[in-house]
Amino acid sequence: MARRREHDRDALFERALITTRHQIMENGLEGLNARKLAKAIHCSVGTLYTVIGNLDALILHLNARTLDDLYSTLSGSLQGLDHQEKLLNLIQSYLQFVKENEKLWNTLFEHRLPEGEPLPEWYQQRIERLIGLLEEILAQETGDQDPKRIREWASALWCGIHGITALAGSGKLGILTNAEMDTLAERLVTPFMKGLSAMEMEEKE
Amino acid sequence: MARRREHDRDALFERALITTRHQIMENGLEGLNARKLAKAIHCSVGTLYTVIGNLDALILHLNARTLDDLYSTLSGSLQGLDHQEKLLNLIQSYLQFVKENEKLWNTLFEHRLPEGEPLPEWYQQRIERLIGLLEEILAQETGDQDPKRIREWASALWCGIHGITALAGSGKLGILTNAEMDTLAERLVTPFMKGLSAMEMEEKE
DNA sequence: ACCTGAACACCGTTCAAGT
DNA sequence: ACCTGAACACCGTTCAAGT
Numbered sequence: 001m002a003r004r005r006e007h008d009r010d011a012l013f014e015r016a017l018i019t020t021r022h023q024i025m026e027n028g029l030e031g032l033n034a035r036k037l038a039k040a041i042h043c044s045v046g047t048l049y050t051v052i053g054n055l056d057a058l059i060l061h062l063n064a065r066t067l068d069d070l071y072s073t074l075s076g077s078l079q080g081l082d083h084q085e086k087l088l089n090l091i092q093s094y095l096q097f098v099k100e101n102e103k104l105w106n107t108l109f110e111h112r113l114p115e116g117e118p119l120p121e122w123y124q125q126r127i128e129r130l131i132g133l134l135e136e137i138l139a140q141e142t143g144d145q146d147p148k149r150i151r152e153w154a155s156a157l158w159c160g161i162h163g164i165t166a167l168a169g170s171g172k173l174g175i176l177t178n179a180e181m182d183t184l185a186e187r188l189v190t191p192f193m194k195g196l197s198a199m200e201m202e203e204k205e
Numbered sequence: 206m207a208r209r210r211e212h213d214r215d216a217l218f219e220r221a222l223i224t225t226r227h228q229i230m231e232n233g234l235e236g237l238n239a240r241k242l243a244k245a246i247h248c249s250v251g252t253l254y255t256v257i258g259n260l261d262a263l264i265l266h267l268n269a270r271t272l273d274d275l276y277s278t279l280s281g282s283l284q285g286l287d288h289q290e291k292l293l294n295l296i297q298s299y300l301q302f303v304k305e306n307e308k309l310w311n312t313l314f315e316h317r318l319p320e321g322e323p324l325p326e327w328y329q330q331r332i333e334r335l336i337g338l339l340e341e342i343l344a345q346e347t348g349d350q351d352p353k354r355i356r357e358w359a360s361a362l363w364c365g366i367h368g369i370t371a372l373a374g375s376g377k378l379g380i381l382t383n384a385e386m387d388t389l390a391e392r393l394v395t396p397f398m399k400g401l402s403a404m405e406m407e408e409k410e
Numbered sequence: 411a412c413c414t415g416a417a418c419a420c421c422g423t424t425c426a427a428g429t
Numbered sequence: 430a431c432c433t434g435a436a437c438a439c440c441g442t443t444c445a446a447g448t
Contacts, residue, residue: 028320033420033421033422034421034422034423035420035421035422043432043433044432044433044434045422045423045424045433045434046423046424046425046431046432046433046434047431047432047433049422049423049424050431050432054422054423055422055423109371109375109377112375112376115233118376119377119380124380127377127380127381128380131381151382151384152382152384152388152389152392153392153396155378155381155382155384155389155392156365156369156389156390156392156393157393158368158381159365159368159369159372159378159381159389159393160361160364160365160368160369160393161368162368162371162372163363163364163365163366163367163368163369163371164361164364164365164368166314166367166368166371167364167367170314170317171317171323172314172324172332173360173364175324175329175332175333176332176336176360176363176364177356177357177360179356179357179360183357184357184360184361184364185361187357187358187360187361188361188362188364188365188397190400190404191358191396191397191398191399191400191401191403191404192393192396192397192400193396193400194396194399194400194403194404195395195396195397195398195399195400195401195403196396196400198396198399198400198403199395199396199399238439238440238441239440239441239442240439240440240441248413248414249413249414249415250414250415250441250442250443251412251413251414251415251442251443251444252412252413252414254441254442254443255412255413259441259442260441260442
């Protein structure tokens, strides 16, 4: 019996998640609301809340899924490339994902937990897995052995690309420039990598 | 008579703006609300609305003021420096401003106009003035003459720094790294600039 | 003319009442 | 046991009614 109930609840949660995904893809995060969602999955608001806890938790699960999709896309895009191509390819795939999933990606950053609430472990791990992809490439590319420095470069570069997508996503990039995200990313990454190699060469002397 | 009324309305608007600023500095954007604000400036909600139009407009004016403060701070910090010091100084002053005005700075990006509404001219100009500071420095530093390319580098770098502050401001930087904003900025900017100079040298051959 | 605040149209979330 | 939806505590914004 308990098993049956569990299954029903899981199925309802899944329906809630998928419907949320659709609603956000169409109208963004601010188009989401509990009453509409309950109606769409054919249950009462009360039942919805017993299943999802609250809207924040639901959105967190949606975001985790978006991060999973991003990870699959990115790690897939690296298959069978030799290592010089990997970095630009990673970034290009990332930007393409952002463009194709604009509203979902915006939700990743528009949504904030109440002040002080930390992101749950299982959520943080999904982000770490992503930055791991970049660390690996940078370690290969630069030949640097210091994991702390690699992590800092990877974070800095990740932030850099994030800035481009964040401003684009909020419609504020157009004030700075007419350039596309891809152009800006190239303008940032190419000098950055060239500088890194130069620094490595100096160090070897 | 008309003059007198104008003055009263302007004074009330100013009080609304200052009080908003205080409320946001203490409780962030989501701590703001029309009823509390009206009470704090001793008028009814109705009167508040005749003066501010709506909350979006009020926040836009607050943000414009924050951008003005940032511009003063940054251009002041460049006075009397020789040109190699300027870039790192600009970025350091920027990061310090963000830290000292965390909630105001967050409001700059947390606040979004309703979908499709463009930012007003007078607001966009304040952003352009800021990017202008960076363009000037990059033009000096690289010696590059092409204004389009300078604008792209400036935008890319601005986005890069923005990414660091945006993730820090939303509490998500700590997932990537324990490094401080300053460290990350240095890790991004130093290779970037080194790469730019290397590219300029190659071009001259 | 101008100010007021009750009223409207929404929210997220809960819990007494029903089955 | 479980589901329901009215009810609570909020929002932003407006406008009939008062001065």
